[in-house]
Amino acid sequence: MTATKSTNITWHEPLVTQADRDLRNGYKGVVLWFTGLPSSGKSTLAHQTEKKLFDRGCNAYVLDGDNIRHRLNRDLSFTPDDRAENIRRIGEVANLFSDAGIIVITAFISPYRADRAQARALNEPGRFFEVYCKCSLQTCEARDPKGLYRQARKGEITAFTGISAPYEEPENPELVVETDKQSLDECAAKILRFLEARDVIPACS
Amino acid sequence: MTATKSTNITWHEPLVTQADRDLRNGYKGVVLWFTGLPSSGKSTLAHQTEKKLFDRGCNAYVLDGDNIRHRLNRDLSFTPDDRAENIRRIGEVANLFSDAGIIVITAFISPYRADRAQARALNEPGRFFEVYCKCSLQTCEARDPKGLYRQARKGEITAFTGISAPYEEPENPELVVETDKQSLDECAAKILRFLEARDVIPACS
Numbered sequence: 135m136t137a138t139k140s141t142n143i144t145w146h147e148p149l150v151t152q153a154d155r156d157l158r159n160g161y162k163g164v165v166l167w168f169t170g171l172p173s174s175g176k177s178t179l180a181h182q183t184e185k186k187l188f189d190r191g192c193n194a195y196v197l198d199g200d201n202i203r204h205r206l207n208r209d210l211s212f213t214p215d216d217r218a219e220n221i222r223r224i225g226e227v228a229n230l231f232s233d234a235g236i237i238v239i240t241a242f243i244s245p246y247r248a249d250r251a252q253a254r255a256l257n258e259p260g261r262f263f264e265v266y267c268k269c270s271l272q273t274c275e276a277r278d279p280k281g282l283y284r285q286a287r288k289g290e291i292t293a294f295t296g297i298s299a300p301y302e303e304p305e306n307p308e309l310v311v312e313t314d315k316q317s318l319d320e321c322a323a324k325i326l327r328f329l330e331a332r333d334v335i336p337a338c339s
Numbered sequence: 340m341t342a343t344k345s346t347n348i349t350w351h352e353p354l355v356t357q358a359d360r361d362l363r364n365g366y367k368g369v370v371l372w373f374t375g376l377p378s379s380g381k382s383t384l385a386h387q388t389e390k391k392l393f394d395r396g397c398n399a400y401v402l403d404g405d406n407i408r409h410r411l412n413r414d415l416s417f418t419p420d421d422r423a424e425n426i427r428r429i430g431e432v433a434n435l436f437s438d439a440g441i442i443v444i445t446a447f448i449s450p451y452r453a454d455r456a457q458a459r460a461l462n463e464p465g466r467f468f469e470v471y472c473k474c475s476l477q478t479c480e481a482r483d484p485k486g487l488y489r490q491a492r493k494g495e496i497t498a499f500t501g502i503s504a505p506y507e508e509p510e511n512p513e514l515v516v517e518t519d520k521q522s523l524d525e526c527a528a529k530i531l532r533f534l535e536a537r538d539v540i541p542a543c544s
């Protein structure tokens with residue numbers, strides 16, 4: 135943690151706490167941190183999970199490239215420093231959402247263990263779950279819906295994760311979903327069962 | 340709007356929309372953008388308003404110096420560029436919260452009209468309300484809970500809004516609360532009546 139540059143600021147206790155929100159909502163504000171190779175299905179699965187949680191009465195919200203890379207972090211490129219700053223900010227925003235009582239799902243490659251560990255460290259134990267969207271490079275490359283792997287192989291995109299930049303697999307993720315072996319629905323259902331088991335959401339009656 | 344530096348990204352339609360969330364919640368996700376001089380009572384009023392909204396069954400959440408300047412934006416100082424970037428990011432995060440169906444209350448000096456206009460522009464009409472926390476400089480300086488005005492007068496803090504940096508009053512705020520003439524409770528009640536009148540929250544039965 136680097137020191138803040140913001141001086142002249144004091145810290146206030148809120149009148150409404152995360153625990154107050156959890157109690158009233160009937161589920162917990164947590165971070166589901168998806169990580170995986172490009173085209174491993176993170177964003178699609180994130181939106182499917184958000185929908186299933188919404189249909190169960192929970193407020194869930196996806197942070198992904200669509201609303202973050204185009205907006206909040208549009209000043210950042212894909213250099214190592216900017217990738218780290220990208221994940222730092224996403225970690226902070228995810229923490230705010232969970233503090234507000236929301237089940238926030240972040241869907242970013244987040245290739246480096248150190249960056250993911252930093253995002254985790256912002257949260258109390260039991261509030262952050264790393265979900266590894268596991269999918270073979272071969273399958274990701276075969277899917278390649280945006281043609282990015284093809285461009286990366288041609289050298290038209292540099293520092294592309296999985297091809298010309300590293301992806302550090304999670305060593306101890308709370309959950310692994312194998313998006314090349316299970317359907318979208320099965321993966322989302324697995325995540326919901328996981329959240330029930332961890333008492334984040336109530337079990338289906 | 341500067342162009343994004345993030346290439347290789349496409350935009351997806353969400354499966355759960357802001358309208359879906361509004362409908363189920365029974366209130367609208369909006370941004371209440373507080374602005375005013377240092378010590379004008381923004382943060383205190385923001386937390387009071389959050390509590391009143393929570394007690395009315397709404398999910399409201401405060402973004403203020405405590406959770407933003409210390410965390411997400413701790414890399415930023417108080418230079419003009421960094422102030423602008425501070426407000427830019429806060430505007431983006433506020434927009435995400437309103438998109439997630441939350442009544443988000445931002446409590447920052449946000450002294451420049453252009454920065455506030457930029458934050459407003461991120462939102463659809465009827466989703467962003469500028470709330471001017473109006474308080475005379477004399478009263479703010481007399482309150483001075485953190486001794487900052489005193490330090491600013493001595494020159495120990497430079498570029499301090501109201502003393503050595505400008506505060507541009509809102510020209511057309513949706514709401515003005517006079518924190519030096521009305522009590523905290525009266526100001527918060529005024530905000531809730533405003534939200535009822537704008538059909539953001541249901542009227543008290």
